[in-house]
Amino acid sequence: MAHYDMLVIGTGPAGQKAAVQAAKLGKKVGVIERNEVVGGVCINTGTIPSKSLREAVLYLSGFRQRSLYGAGYRLKQTITIEDLAVRSQHVIRNEIRIVQNQMARNRVEMIFGTAGFVDPHRLRIHHAAGAVEHTADFIVIAVGTEPARPAHIPFDDRHIIDTDGLLTLNHVPTSIVIVGGGVIGTEYASILATLGVPVTLIDKRPRLLEFVDAEIIAALQRQMKDIGVTLYHNEEVVGIQKAANGDITVTLQQARPVTTTTLMYAIGRVGATRWLNLEQAGLAADSRGRLTVNEHFQTPVPHIYAAGDIIGFPALASTSMQQGRHASCHAFGQPDRTDTALLPYGIYSIPEISMVGRNEEELTAAKVPFATGIARYREIARGQLIGDETGMLKLIFHRQTREVLGVHAIGEGATELIHIGQAVMAYHGKIDYFVDTVFNYPTLAECYKVAALDGINQLPRPWTPHP
Incomplete structure (x- = not known):
């Protein structure tokens, strides 16, 4: 002892x-x-x-x-x-x-x-x-x-797996159903679809990741569908049957049954x-x-x-x-x-997502007057150079004080890009900071200037720079 x-x-x-x-x-x-x-x-x-x-x-x-x-x-x-x-x-x-x-x-x-x-x-x-x-x-x-491994789910760690099980499989799944559209389920769904695996993602909520800004999630869901993810929202699994050949039939509450070779149960930890x-x-x-x-x-x-x-x-x-x-x-x-x-949040889906501060839904509920500015990677030279034309950066700021209230990003490098906004927010910086600052060119950081100008230009005129 x-x-x-x-x-x-x-x-x-x-x-x-x-x-x-x-x-x-x-x-x-x-x-x-x-x-x-x-x-x-x-x-x-x-x-x-x-x-x-x-x-x-x-x-x-x-x-x-x-x-x-x-x-x-x-x-x-x-x-x-x-x-x-x-x-x-x-x-x-x-x-x-x-x-x-x-x-x-x-x-x-x-x-x-x-x-x-x-x-x-x-x-x-x-x-x-x-x-x-x-x-x-x-x-x-x-x-x-x-x-989480509920007793009613027939896990066998070969065809029916939990979120740790994918990394121990001895083959790439021919197809997969993922139950649960949280962070882990969303990440694995987009990763496997990028690999070319047919993916069905089932979630009981009306959209993925409800704590993330709705505009960012709308962009994510569009891109996930483009790479081959079939999304079922407001849906629940009511039965799982495994056939002798290993195929799994997933019975849903509303939609038709889905057949797959692999099922991942991703309802929390x-x-x-x-x-x-x-x-x-x-x-x-x-x-x-x-x-x-x-x-x-x-x-x-x-x-x-x-x-x-x-x-x-x-x-x-x-x-x-x-x-x-x-x-x-x-x-x-x-x-x-x-x-x-001011905790930054990173979600490593494809494309990746990151955010810091509050989103539009939270500010609307709190009756905070805000404005937004958006920069799209396709408008940024660096976005063209790296081949990402679908990413975006969104700034949210107070209409009267112009203080930055939230930064939300989707696309290549989003989890790195977010820290610039986090630093400015930590010192209660205003949207004007991004307008006045020179960023390296060509970089994704330039998105901050483009988004700030987009936001400022939506305010009533005339507007004056901060003192």
Whole structure:
């Protein structure tokens, strides 16, 4: 048994950064990981593998060059699962090494095994050789999530899979039905359609991703249909039958049944808390396995913190990292601040989407007077150079004060482009900033100037530059 200043459960983005931050403060830190490798869902089954898959598909399919060389252009005519796996495995191995080296450099002790609470300060870690107990002044729960697998869905991990299952298939699906139009379902639907797989995406909501600006989603849905995604909205699955030959028939509430070779169930994720014996620490998870925290990521037991996907929305690797750091700083009395009002959101569909700030629907509901300006990639030289003529950048700003209230983008590089708007918004900048500023040419950043001019020109005249 050993005593630590802090024990962290989980080596995903939140756990990594919580541990390293505490170590930087000179504390004795241990990190517990129940899998054989570090990195959590982010590196091993989620963010990194899915984004590596996306990049492999974009490259091998020649998708980025089709507007230049024609819709039939492909770099490789027959793309196998091995072709796609090479890139993913290369990136995963490198990311694992980076995390291992980071922990070693900062003298964070790695403890492999499955952790469960014995009492609020004590953890028992079960591993192949037995079990050991450790205590800590502070504990950070950063165990992440796992795919929801309802009992009524006949998962077989070959034909009927969850959102982690695609990356373990031994072949590219001949066709696929994806149930659930959330972020993961939307990303995989567009990636597989770009690869040439017939995709049917079924969602019970009236449109995809209702938290995203409606104009951006309308553009996404048009482009998804163009690449071969069949979308069913306001629809629910009422039955799943698998034939002897492996074909799957999906019965819908309203539309005709759909037959496919592969079905992915993508209706959310649940907190991976079932091993933790939370009741021994005086904690309880909600129906989705998530924990409740305050603004400093403290649970109802003050010396126990939780960070990352385990606390729910926004459940991003980027926000999880900041939450982990913040938790460690607060535990050891170091000042730290997390600006939750300006979190950028990235969705790695094809095309990718990113946003920061509020959208039109939110501002309308709040009765805020606003105006919008739009720049389309086809108007920008860089858009022509990279072969993306369908992307767009949208600025939303206050009609009276001209302060920028939201930035929304779809297209190549959207998740990078968004940070310019985020920085301006952080300092309560006005739309005039983009009008007055010179951007490199040719770049996608020029979209900000074009969108700002478009927005300003819609205001009543005369208008004057800001003082």
